[in-house]
Amino acid sequence: MKGSILKNMQIFENIHPLRNWRRLMVREEKLIGFVPTMGSLHEGHLSLIKQANKLCKAVAVSIFVNPAQFAPNEDLDKYPRSLSDDLAKLSAINCVDAVFLPKVEDIYPAGITLDVEKQLGTFVEVKGKSHQMEGQSRPTFFRGVATVVTKLFNIVQPDHVFFGQKDIQQCAVIKNLIRDLHFPLELHVGPTLREEDGLAMSSRNKYLTPEMRKVAAILYQSLNAVKHAFEQNIRDRKNLLAPAYDLIENKSKFIKDQNLDFSIKLDYLSLADPESLQELDEVGENGAILSGALYIGTTRILDNLLLNCKI
Amino acid sequence: MKGSILKNMQIFENIHPLRNWRRLMVREEKLIGFVPTMGSLHEGHLSLIKQANKLCKAVAVSIFVNPAQFAPNEDLDKYPRSLSDDLAKLSAINCVDAVFLPKVEDIYPAGITLDVEKQLGTFVEVKGKSHQMEGQSRPTFFRGVATVVTKLFNIVQPDHVFFGQKDIQQCAVIKNLIRDLHFPLELHVGPTLREEDGLAMSSRNKYLTPEMRKVAAILYQSLNAVKHAFEQNIRDRKNLLAPAYDLIENKSKFIKDQNLDFSIKLDYLSLADPESLQELDEVGENGAILSGALYIGTTRILDNLLLNCKI
Numbered sequence: 001m002k003g004s005i006l007k008n009m010q011i012f013e014n015i016h017p018l019r020n021w022r023r024l025m026v027r028e029e030k031l032i033g034f035v036p037t038m039g040s041l042h043e044g045h046l047s048l049i050k051q052a053n054k055l056c057k058a059v060a061v062s063i064f065v066n067p068a069q070f071a072p073n074e075d076l077d078k079y080p081r082s083l084s085d086d087l088a089k090l091s092a093i094n095c096v097d098a099v100f101l102p103k104v105e106d107i108y109p110a111g112i113t114l115d116v117e118k119q120l121g122t123f124v125e126v127k128g129k130s131h132q133m134e135g136q137s138r139p140t141f142f143r144g145v146a147t148v149v150t151k152l153f154n155i156v157q158p159d160h161v162f163f164g165q166k167d168i169q170q171c172a173v174i175k176n177l178i179r180d181l182h183f184p185l186e187l188h189v190g191p192t193l194r195e196e197d198g199l200a201m202s203s204r205n206k207y208l209t210p211e212m213r214k215v216a217a218i219l220y221q222s223l224n225a226v227k228h229a230f231e232q233n234i235r236d237r238k239n240l241l242a243p244a245y246d247l248i249e250n251k252s253k254f255i256k257d258q259n260l261d262f263s264i265k266l267d268y269l270s271l272a273d274p275e276s277l278q279e280l281d282e283v284g285e286n287g288a289i290l291s292g293a294l295y296i297g298t299t300r301i302l303d304n305l306l307l308n309c310k311i
Numbered sequence: 312m313k314g315s316i317l318k319n320m321q322i323f324e325n326i327h328p329l330r331n332w333r334r335l336m337v338r339e340e341k342l343i344g345f346v347p348t349m350g351s352l353h354e355g356h357l358s359l360i361k362q363a364n365k366l367c368k369a370v371a372v373s374i375f376v377n378p379a380q381f382a383p384n385e386d387l388d389k390y391p392r393s394l395s396d397d398l399a400k401l402s403a404i405n406c407v408d409a410v411f412l413p414k415v416e417d418i419y420p421a422g423i424t425l426d427v428e429k430q431l432g433t434f435v436e437v438k439g440k441s442h443q444m445e446g447q448s449r450p451t452f453f454r455g456v457a458t459v460v461t462k463l464f465n466i467v468q469p470d471h472v473f474f475g476q477k478d479i480q481q482c483a484v485i486k487n488l489i490r491d492l493h494f495p496l497e498l499h500v501g502p503t504l505r506e507e508d509g510l511a512m513s514s515r516n517k518y519l520t521p522e523m524r525k526v527a528a529i530l531y532q533s534l535n536a537v538k539h540a541f542e543q544n545i546r547d548r549k550n551l552l553a554p555a556y557d558l559i560e561n562k563s564k565f566i567k568d569q570n571l572d573f574s575i576k577l578d579y580l581s582l583a584d585p586e587s588l589q590e591l592d593e594v595g596e597n598g599a600i601l602s603g604a605l606y607i608g609t610t611r612i613l614d615n616l617l618l619n620c621k622i
Contacts, residue, residue, distance in 0.1 A: 110491060124461075181433050
């Protein structure tokens with residue numbers, strides 16, 4: 001550690017002492033960078049934290065599995081939780097000043113049920129950015145995201161926040177949330193980190209068996225085939241997406257032929273306008289967000305590539 | 312002005328310079344008090360501002376007629392606007408450091424239409440506190456209030472905020488909003504200010520003709536009759552509210568008999584639990600919020616009294 005300062009990583013389980021820490025940072029005129037996570041940290045998270053550490057003298061990371069972004073039929077209960085591993089990883093990179101581990105009842109003082117109709121308390125929605133793409137498959141997901149992010153922003157009051165491109169619609173939702181609600185902070189979107197075969201890093205990859213893991217790069221390969229077609233100046237939806245549908249169909253057949261004990265099923269492929277998030281028949285000057293979700297057994301993986309656009 | 316400091320009341324039409332003002336106040340270690348208003352200021356607003364000035368060294372007042380809290384059939388277009396009068400009143404009380412006069416397009420960067428189904432951008436809802444009482448008559452009103460208040464809180468970032476008891480359900484909504492979204496600020500509820508005959512001060516009282524104004528205290532008198540019954544230890548809804556219904560019915564008949572060119576019509580009387588805001592058949596230990604809305608011609612007036620409870 002010669003030449004570098006060893007950070008004193010403080011752990012906060014309650015809001016009040018975290019706010020005291022924040023006040024101290026402000027008094028010391030340190031910019032605060034914030035990376036909200038649901039834990040089960042991988043290199044993707046760590047790269048965002050390193051990015052925060054480059055820009056900000058004080059870095060806060062939250063670990064909170066947010067119930068409000070899970071539907072009743074989704075995996076809230078089995079979502080991977082690995083707190084001691086996470087803390088070891090955070091400590092090892094020496095980039096973190098504060099880890100915030102709030103309790104559900106502190107974040108949701110009115111309580112939280114997964115049944116949206118029965119929910120009480122304050123909720124935040126980003127209309128116009130939440131119903132397409134992932135929102136079609138998960139209609140209340142981004143309401144849960146926008147709500148928890150608003151709470152966390154108000155608790156941590158950071159100057160800079162960092163989210164991964166892997167969850168690209170989440171980035172769009174938060175970009176609009178920050179603008180519309182006038183949060184005095186700057187959003188940074190970090191690149192998707194990938195395994196050697198191209199599979200986007202994700203906490204949910206832990207659900208995959210070794211056999212599933214072997215075929216999981218198919219989503220990335222399919223998106224890449226579309227990107228390749230785009231680079232060959234193909235612009236119409238049908239011809240752009242055709243190679244992706246083909247690759248996934250072939251892989252599905254291959255899995256059946258091998259008598260593996262799982263199957264894969266495409267949830268959706270989306271070719272959307274980067275601003276409106278509406279599906280495109282033809283990619284124009286603004287480029288497109290190419291994204292998709294795929295079930296491997298019961299595990300749903302998600303990925304995206306940008307075609308000539310930024311988020 | 313001997314002995315008192317003449318405040319330099321600055322006017323901000325844009326967010327950025329207001330934020331610079333705020334930063335200066337923080338650097339000078341001045342607590343910031345904030346009174347959001349829709350303008351058309353009366354003594355009720357001024358009393359809140361004076362309260363803010365007693366507690367905080369820096370006082371900000373916003374004047375913004377918030378489109379999102381008006382339904383398409385309501386009075387957004389004719390809502391009274393009197394900016395130069397308002398500024399003169401604010402200057403005269405020598406309690407205000409910053410007046411914020413934002414534009415609709417700055418507060419709502421995604422635009423704002425009154426048709427809730429067509430609205431785009433970020434909206435905030437306080438579930439469980441917004442559908443009763445006023446919310447029954449005005450179902451999207453508190454969504455508009457919660458949304459604009461969230462934006463203003465993030466822009467001004469005050470330490471203390473001040474709202475009037477006159478809009479008691481608004482106070483309940485904002486109390487929950489602050490708690491749920493973890494705004495680092497304290498809510499203060501100022502008392503309802505009244506005209507000599509008891510009519511609660513309100514910007515909408517300007518709509519009343521002299522003839523209407525003469526009968527407008529009937530709502531307060533009716534609520535007061537209920538309060539009197541409550542003080543006589545009556546606790547059941549029917550017997551508590553009976554004198555109010557009687558008074559309003561009698562006044563309505565009187566107006567008809569006099570051949571006046573308007574009529575009065577009760578919108579609702581509410582006797583609600585102060586926590587759940589649910590209607591009560593019987594007032595128990597927690598007391599009750601007694602409130603009502605009454606049309607005088609097309610003008611809707613609103614009032615409330617607390618029966619053995621606080622907000």
